[in-house]
Amino acid sequence: MDPLGATTWVIAEGYIPGSSNGPEPQMLSHETVCLLNTGDEDAHVEITVFLTDAEPLGPWQLTVPARRTVHQRFNDLRDPEVPRDTSYASVIRSDRPVVAQHTRLDSRQAENALLTTIAYPA
Amino acid sequence: MDPLGATTWVIAEGYIPGSSNGPEPQMLSHETVCLLNTGDEDAHVEITVFLTDAEPLGPWQLTVPARRTVHQRFNDLRDPEVPRDTSYASVIRSDRPVVAQHTRLDSRQAENALLTTIAYPA
Amino acid sequence: MDPLGATTWVIAEGYIPGSSNGPEPQMLSHETVCLLNTGDEDAHVEITVFLTDAEPLGPWQLTVPARRTVHQRFNDLRDPEVPRDTSYASVIRSDRPVVAQHTRLDSRQAENALLTTIAYPA
Amino acid sequence: MDPLGATTWVIAEGYIPGSSNGPEPQMLSHETVCLLNTGDEDAHVEITVFLTDAEPLGPWQLTVPARRTVHQRFNDLRDPEVPRDTSYASVIRSDRPVVAQHTRLDSRQAENALLTTIAYPA
Numbered sequence: 001m002d003p004l005g006a007t008t009w010v011i012a013e014g015y016i017p018g019s020s021n022g023p024e025p026q027m028l029s030h031e032t033v034c035l036l037n038t039g040d041e042d043a044h045v046e047i048t049v050f051l052t053d054a055e056p057l058g059p060w061q062l063t064v065p066a067r068r069t070v071h072q073r074f075n076d077l078r079d080p081e082v083p084r085d086t087s088y089a090s091v092i093r094s095d096r097p098v099v100a101q102h103t104r105l106d107s108r109q110a111e112n113a114l115l116t117t118i119a120y121p122a
Numbered sequence: 123m124d125p126l127g128a129t130t131w132v133i134a135e136g137y138i139p140g141s142s143n144g145p146e147p148q149m150l151s152h153e154t155v156c157l158l159n160t161g162d163e164d165a166h167v168e169i170t171v172f173l174t175d176a177e178p179l180g181p182w183q184l185t186v187p188a189r190r191t192v193h194q195r196f197n198d199l200r201d202p203e204v205p206r207d208t209s210y211a212s213v214i215r216s217d218r219p220v221v222a223q224h225t226r227l228d229s230r231q232a233e234n235a236l237l238t239t240i241a242y243p244a
Numbered sequence: 245m246d247p248l249g250a251t252t253w254v255i256a257e258g259y260i261p262g263s264s265n266g267p268e269p270q271m272l273s274h275e276t277v278c279l280l281n282t283g284d285e286d287a288h289v290e291i292t293v294f295l296t297d298a299e300p301l302g303p304w305q306l307t308v309p310a311r312r313t314v315h316q317r318f319n320d321l322r323d324p325e326v327p328r329d330t331s332y333a334s335v336i337r338s339d340r341p342v343v344a345q346h347t348r349l350d351s352r353q354a355e356n357a358l359l360t361t362i363a364y365p366a
Numbered sequence: 367m368d369p370l371g372a373t374t375w376v377i378a379e380g381y382i383p384g385s386s387n388g389p390e391p392q393m394l395s396h397e398t399v400c401l402l403n404t405g406d407e408d409a410h411v412e413i414t415v416f417l418t419d420a421e422p423l424g425p426w427q428l429t430v431p432a433r434r435t436v437h438q439r440f441n442d443l444r445d446p447e448v449p450r451d452t453s454y455a456s457v458i459r460s461d462r463p464v465v466a467q468h469t470r471l472d473s474r475q476a477e478n479a480l481l482t483t484i485a486y487p488a
Contacts, residue, residue, distance in 0.1 A: 001170070004132055004213065004244035010370055012400040012435065012467035034134040036172055036211040048367070050402055050435045069134065069172045069211035089402040089435035089465075091370065099211075099242050101134035120465050120487075121242075122370035123292070126254055126335065126366035156256040158294055158333040191256065191294045191333035221333075221364050223256035243364075245414070248376050248457065248488035278379040280416055280455040313378065313416045313455035343455075343486050345378035365486075 001067070003039025006121035007093060009100035014049070014088040016075055031074045033092060033119070034101040037064040043096040047072070049082055050089045057082065064098055092119065123189070125161025128243035129215060131222035136171070136210040138197055153196045155214060155241070156223045159186040165218040169194070171204055172211045179204065186220055214241065245311070247283025250365035251337060253344035258293070258332040260319055275318045277336060277363070278345045281308040287340040291316070293326055294333045301326065308342055336363065367433070369405025372487035373459060375466035380415070380454040382441055397440045399458060399485070400467040403430040409462040413438070415448055416455045423448065430464055458485065 016031050037043040046059035060077050064070045074082045074090070082088060092100050100119040138153050159165040168181035182199050186192045196204045196212070204210060214222050222241040260275050281287040290303035304321050308314045318326045318334070326332060336344050344363040382397050403409045412425035426443050430436045440448045440456070448454060458466050466485040 001213065004130065005242065008370065010402060010404070010465040012402040012465045013398075013437070013469050014400075014435075015437075032135075034136075034209070034211060036132060036134040036213075038132070038172065038213060050404070050433060052435055052437070056433055067172060067178055069136075069174055069209060071135070071137075071174070071209040087400070087435060087437040089400060091367065091402075091404060099132040099134045099244070101242075103135050120371065120467075122465070123335065126252065127364065154257075156258075156331070156333060158254060158256040158335075160254070160294070160335060189294060189300055191258075191296055191331060193257070193259075193296070193331040221254040221256045221366070223364075225257050245457065248374065249486065276379075278453070278455060280376060280378040280457075282376070282416070282457060311416060311422055313380075313418055313453060315379070315381075315418070315453040343376040343378045343488070345486075347379050 001038045003037065003097040005036070005097040005099035007095070007097055008122040009092040009119040010089070010122050011100070011102045011119045012089045013102070014074065014090055015086070015104070016082060016084050018084040031104045032071050032102070033074070033090065034069065034071045034103060035064045035092070036069045036099045037066060037096065039096055040066050041096060042066050043094045043098050045092060045094045045098065047077070048091045050091070052087055123160045125159065125219040127158070127219040127221035129217070129219055130244040131214040131241040132244050133212045133222070133224045133241045135224070136196065136212055137208070137226070138204060138206050140206040153226045154193050154224070155196070155212065156191065156193045156225060157186045157214070158191045158221045159188060159218065161218055162188050163218060164188050165216045165220050167214060167216045167220065169199070170213045172213070174209055245282045247281065247341040249280070249341040249343035251339070251341055252366040253336040253363040254333070254366050255344070255346045255363045256333045257346070258318065258334055259330070259348070260326060260328050262328040275348045276315050276346070277318070277334065278313065278315045278347060279308045279336070280313045280343045281310060281340065283340055284310050285340060286310055287338045287342050289336060289338045289342065291321070292335045294335070296331055367404045369403065369463040371402070371463040371465035373461070373463055374488040375458040375485040376455070376488050377468045377485045378455045379468070380440065380456055381452070382448060382450050384450040397470045398437050398468070399440070399456065400435065400437045400469060401430045401458070402435045402465045403432060403462065405462055406432050407462060408432055409460045409464050411458060411460045411464065413443070414457045416457070418453055
């Protein structure tokens with residue numbers, strides 16, 4: 001299939017709650033960027049995180065293999081970690097077209113809340 | 123009415139929870155692609171599902187009749203089934219313009235969570 | 245302000261639950277199209293509803309006055325009513341640019357679920 | 367990084383519930399516009415709020431500093447306040463490109479509901 005999408009995506013909303021209810025890892029509060037590479041060559045992706053009162057973090061690097069999807073939890077980024085209970089935003093840049101969508105599971109209270117939106121192709 | 127929309131749509135997020143609470147089928151955890159064909163000729167649609175660690179599944183084929191909407195649950199796709207409790211993504215291709223929107227009802231816990239977003243027109 | 249937006253919008257997802265929990269009208273299960281007219285002349289809007297197995301309903305007509313927003317509940321459309329517990333989709337057409345967004349409050353269970361997305365500008 | 371995004375954004379949906387459950391400020395019902403400025407110069411932003419039956423309110427002014435995100439709660443706007451339990455819509459205009467996303471936490475009932483969508487770049 002042709003490589004569909006764009007090479008730059010923006011998610012202006014980000015927030016990883018510091019607490020959770022329910023069995024882990026499924027019900028752990030988490031914030032995810034879902035990436036899809038429909039093409040026949042691997043996509044090399046960089047994620048940069050923007051904060052309210054400090055310089056941007058990252059970029060973190062990951063590969064979205066050809067004809068695969070990667071659902072990357074911001075919770076799992078390391079060196080450094082994305083701070084908890086903190087507002088952030090993110091930019092995803094790729095050397096090949098991908099599609100990005102943003103999802104959060106919030107399990108701070110007994111029942112979950114979910115949100116999602118397509119990211120903004122810049 | 124003119125046929126509105128696009129012929130290729132991408133949904134980077136997909137996940138069918140393996141468990142549910144509440145009366146079925148309304149409260150069964152489900153993931154849906156809502157398709158609308160505003161035109162005066164039937165649209166022939168193919169759905170391909172992308173996974174994290176295996177080759178894509180499908181395509182499944184369905185028809186969205188002229189001046190009709192089809193709300194297709196990924197749960198109901200057969201031969202093969204879409205795996206449960208597994209991250210996936212999907213591409214919808216049509217021979218005529220349609221509009222695609224993505225919705226999930228998550229009833230793993232006692233109360234529902236809902237999410238939706240317009241798909242990405244590629 | 246200039247009239248912002250587009251003259252045709254599509255919402256592929258629609259569903260009015262037939263039951264609710266909580267005080268009305270705020271907590272009545274409802275499905276809404278939020279329309280904004282930023283311009284200095286009234287916008288005349290037509291809503292058409294598409295179904296799964298019957299011809300389209302409507303159009304219903306409403307006015308979004310200059311510099312005003314109208315949050316129209318599909319529940320409140322009359323002659324005919326939009327059927328409950330039924331999948332539908334909708335097209336919004338206006339003689340002047342407007343912006344359309346889709347929101348649902350689902351109160352079938354004790355706790356609410358909410359969803360929203362920008363409509364598709366066709 | 368280049369300044370990504372657009373200089374005008376529209377959010378057709380807005381509603382600040384008048385009541386809440388849970389610890390404040392995290393669980394206070396709130397409605398937020400998340401703004402990201404990826405560029406190297408500050409962005410000066412104006413927010414205008416449109417109502418159903420009165421002239422628009424504002425504009426309120428804020429700065430999104432270079433390489434920063436601002437998650438502005440509509441609840442926190444002053445002189446005047448945005449009315450509670452009232453439908454509204456908003457337009458965000460900036461002198462430099464930014465990206466805008468809309469999020470609401472609704473805690474009127476015991477458990478939260480969340481919604482988000484990318485705003486409409488006009």
